[in-house]
Amino acid sequence: MPFDRELLKGSIALLILKLLSERDMYGYEIIQESVRRSQDAFEFKEGTLYPALHQLHKRGYLRSEWRTGENGKQRKYYSLTATGKKAARRSQQEWFSFTKVVNAILSKANS
């Protein structure tokens, strides 16, 4: 089922922070990983990932560095800063609380 674009847009920062809290990744890898974990359900225009990464970098949540991979290709790897780690935890908690509330409302409405 395709998700609403605004919904995806709103959650992209959370997904980036969460994935990067596990390991350093480059843009294409972030996309691959989110598609894999969502079992292909999570699809968004990949170009829009980069402005989101730059926004988080500007806020001081991410640091980046160019690294050369095994195939000789240069990739820009992103990793979380200390502030980014805090933001990742906070965003995740916020998301769980939010979805809990929304679920409670929806289940009440459905019952």
Place this chain on the structure above:
Amino acid sequence: MTHPDRIVSQVILLAKLPGNKRRCEVEKELRAHLDDLAEEARSQGYDHEASARIVRTRFGEPEEVAAAFASVYAAERLLKLIFQSVILVTVSTVAVVLVIGTLQSIAAIFTATSIMSNLRDIHREVFGFAAIVAGYCSLYAGERLFPTSRARALLPSITLGLSLAALFGWLIPQHVALPLAAFACAATGRLLQRVEIPFVWFAGTALPLLMAWALFGPLIPGWRFPWLVWLGLTISCKALREIVGLFERVFVEQFAETGGQS
């Protein structure tokens, strides 16, 4: 130009990212991503055409990506624009003061009056200097803001001209004609400098002056060399043209012309 190159160029061109270093970095990053996408499509057996289509679809519209980048760097772009404008206006004002100060000194030598007393009063002409710079730079700003429409490029000049008329009318009601004429001369001078007929812009600096003269009489009562006012304005316009040219070479980034290939 390959398909990924076109996408990257479009994003860079439309995003108007501040700074060459940042542009190169984004360009390299997007390019790497598009290469990965194309490689993935090819490894799945798609031909060149099909993989280009897949890359485009998965990446999204360049306009949309560019708009998102533009909004991320909007504050930096604005700060940079303000900083550049302050530099342009400051350098332009210094140039106009130097041109007119030099001309007045030369006139003082020829009339055997004191150069120092002439230059001591130069601060009284501050409205005139400001008007020349405002007239010239507002038209240049219009050209930058509306590069495709000559009529709309006049809007900043007209708006600023009317505002200055109101301000000068309130601050210096007795001497409003000269600075306003200077404003119009500088703006018309800039306008006609774009016409590819040599020296036609001399008329641009002369016409508003003559019209003001016809309407309000001598702009500087008792002054023996009224043509020196025109000469001062014309040389100022020439100096401002050089300054704007230098400003464009130094500050105005070339990505619009090269499509991010800098």
